[in-house]
Amino acid sequence: MPELPEVQTIVNDLNKKVAGRRITGVWFDWPKMLKDPLDQQRNKISHKHAAVFEKAIKGKKILSVRRRAKNLLFYLSNNLMMLIHLKMTGHLLVGKWKVESKKIIPLEPKEVVEDPYNQYIHLIFYLDNRKMLGFSDLRKFGKIILGTKEQIENLPELKNLGPEPLDKSFKFIKFVKLIKLEKRKIKQVLMDQEVIAGIGNIYSDDILWKAKIHPLKPANKLSEKELKGIWIAIHKVLEKALKLRGTSTSDYRDTAGKEGGYTDYRLVYQREGEPCQRCKTKIRRVKIGERSAHFCPKCQKL
Numbered sequence: 001m002p003e004l005p006e007v008q009t010i011v012n013d014l015n016k017k018v019a020g021r022r023i024t025g026v027w028f029d030w031p032k033m034l035k036d037p038l039d040q041q042r043n044k045i046s047h048k049h050a051a052v053f054e055k056a057i058k059g060k061k062i063l064s065v066r067r068r069a070k071n072l073l074f075y076l077s078n079n080l081m082m083l084i085h086l087k088m089t090g091h092l093l094v095g096k097w098k099v100e101s102k103k104i105i106p107l108e109p110k111e112v113v114e115d116p117y118n119q120y121i122h123l124i125f126y127l128d129n130r131k132m133l134g135f136s137d138l139r140k141f142g143k144i145i146l147g148t149k150e151q152i153e154n155l156p157e158l159k160n161l162g163p164e165p166l167d168k169s170f171k172f173i174k175f176v177k178l179i180k181l182e183k184r185k186i187k188q189v190l191m192d193q194e195v196i197a198g199i200g201n202i203y204s205d206d207i208l209w210k211a212k213i214h215p216l217k218p219a220n221k222l223s224e225k226e227l228k229g230i231w232i233a234i235h236k237v238l239e240k241a242l243k244l245r246g247t248s249t250s251d252y253r254d255t256a257g258k259e260g261g262y263t264d265y266r267l268v269y270q271r272e273g274e275p276c277q278r279c280k281t282k283i284r285r286v287k288i289g290e291r292s293a294h295f296c297p298k299c300q301k302l
């Protein structure tokens with residue numbers, strides 16, 4: 001699932017490529033992706049809502065795009081706002097496609113045409129400069145919510161989020177306060193969007209390896225020194241991943257359809273059986289809920 005570095009890379013790209021453009025039309029073949037902001041359950045999606053969406057988005061100008069946690073927020077004209085969550089396999093591409101009786105033919109750019117991971121287009125926004133913004137999503141878990149700015153800002157998925165880890169106003173002392181309250185395992189706490197926003201499976205693994213902390217260690221058992229190590233690792237790992245435009249161990253691609261550069265720089269994530277970059281011990285994988293944690297059993301003692 002795209003995390004802070006991947007979503008921020010897409011947001012940065014979109015501000016260069018689509019901000020200031022007007023949406024002239026929309027095509028989609030998976031209306032379930034379109035959620036009604038007023039339906040808090042968001043499970044009984046109707047074709048009626050899809051029609052409302054289509055009508056409301058047409059003609060609107062994209063003013064800017066921002067990120068909050070793993071959500072993309074499109075600020076639109078007429079006080080409208082659109083939230084996009086990429087979920088497991090979603091990514092946004094800027095290019096050109098031709099729709100021929102339900103068949104999507106990619107025309108440009110090169111990676112969008114050639115990379116099989118970019119071939120799951122279920123929605124296209126047509127823009128006023130003849131370019132298009134496409135949503136590729138193999139698993140079809142991605143969601144789009146369009147509403148007024150107030151409706152979107154008040155959605156529980158935005159209101160209940162924890163602080164942004166790279167935000168200058170988020171200080172170490174606040175981080176300590178948040179983590180100290182938690183009896184859960186540190187890996188789970190780092191991935192909890194309501195504690196701290198934007199970190200998921202990839203970067204929590206790498207952060208804990210860098211800080212030499214075992215992923216299953218209870219958060220409230222961590223010393224101030226250990227917390228400082230995690231705090232520093234959060235910044236180092238996320239900033240490096242941002243600089244390298246994210247990780248493409250799975251479906252993530254940038255808006256040109258290109259893979260992220262952090263994939264080759266991963267410290268432990270999905271490196272089970274490979275030697276630890278510090279001590280050469282084989283990296284191990286352990287189950288944690290429905291997820292896995294990757295760690296070095298020698299460097300990261302419980």
Ligand SMILES: [Zn+2]
Nearest residue numbers: 276279296299
């Ligand atoms: Zn090691």
